Amino acid sequence: MTGRPLTDSRPHPLDEHLVEHVQAALTEYLAERRADAEAVHPRFAEAADALREFVLLGGKRVRPTFAWWGWRGAGGHPDDELAGQVLLDDELAGQVLLAVSALELVQASALVHDDLIDASDTRRGRPTVHVSFAAQHRAEGWLGSRDRYGLAAAVLLGDLALAWADDLLHAAELPEPAMRRARPVWAAMRTELVGGQFLDLFGQVTGDDTAETAMRVNRFKTAAYTVERPLLLGAALAGGSERLVQAYRQFGADIGIAFQLRDDLLGVFGDPEVTGKPAGDDLREGKRTLLMALAMRTAGERGDQAALSALTEALGDPELDAAGVDRVRQVLRQLGTADQLERRIEQLTESALAALALAEVAEPAATRLPELAHTATRRRA
Secondary structure (H helix, E strand, C coil): CCCCCCCCCCCCCCHHHHHHHHHHHHHHHHHHHHHHHHHHHHHHHHHHHHHHHHCCCCCCCHHHHHHHHHHHHCCCCCCCCCCCCHHCCCCHHHHHHHHHHHHHHHHHHEEEEEEEECCCEEEECEEEEHHHHHHHHHHHHHCHHHHHHHHHHHHHHHHHHHHHHHHHHHHHCHEEEHHHHHHHHHHHHHHHHHHHHHHHHHHHHHCCCCHHHHHHHHHHHHHHHHHHHHHHHHHHHCCCCCHHHHHHHHHHHHHHHHHHHHHHHHHHCCCCHHHHHCHEEEECCCCCEEEEHHHHHHHHHCHHHHHHHHHHHHHCCCCHHHEEEEEEEHHHHEEEHHHHHHHHHHHHHHHHHHHHCCCCCCCCCCHHHHHHHHHCCCCCC
């Protein structure tokens, strides 16, 4: 894989305060909800602890960050500088922070369910939720199938995360006009996310490896709820203009898709020590990514049967070893697909920035959003 070196993914100084406050908001909220779980039963409280750990021990808080800057860019805060004290002193800013933190619980729900659907063993270098609960079942010597128990527990905790996300959004004491504008954005985001997950699953079982389907999955499974909808949520909370909303929409869709394309590349070429997932997991899971769709199309157009066979044999092979992953990497380089995807990421980033430049985005968001775009699309993990 060639192209420009990827940038460091550490938080920008302006966002360090934001991430800290999101973390604090989630910590406090999940502690409160644990008490509710404890009232049901101590075992349910232990399960809620597993969800709390999953939420608090990982993630870059990308979605709340985009939502926050979407709000600021729409004129949601008059100050030019973001300092930690601003969030503590400004009641409205604090409530917006609480609302956008709910996006992390949506993300948790998606990841728990996605890991289950893909039968992934690890996430962020740790056992996935369904694997952890299956291991607990085995260690305790409980009745029935440990795998079915792990599956069922993960489904329920993913559902719990989504329910608590709704609760946290509405716990933010924001003005009713702001919430009225935000509700349709939130509702659309949840439907698109589940729809994208379903399309991904459907594509795997039907063997649909077209580039068009891969892009549709990217659009709804990742792009919409990672960048586009968080930005639009921020704009809705601030009462942003229709022109700004349209700019956010294109910027968010393009950067969100580029974000997923980077993820596709990392799924095959990434360093497991950095990504927290074994290299080649997307291949073993049979994911019909755009990377693989373009590679198969190119191999077919060239009549390269050896390359096509290598790709089709690897895709969906749960026993694919490191040598098999290396063979796929070689084929992707020979076909030029990795470079093709790099160019597409650059094109999407450029079109996103061009769309944003046409709108009147308030500072410092006008400067920060392009920086976030580059960070999201050039990351290593």
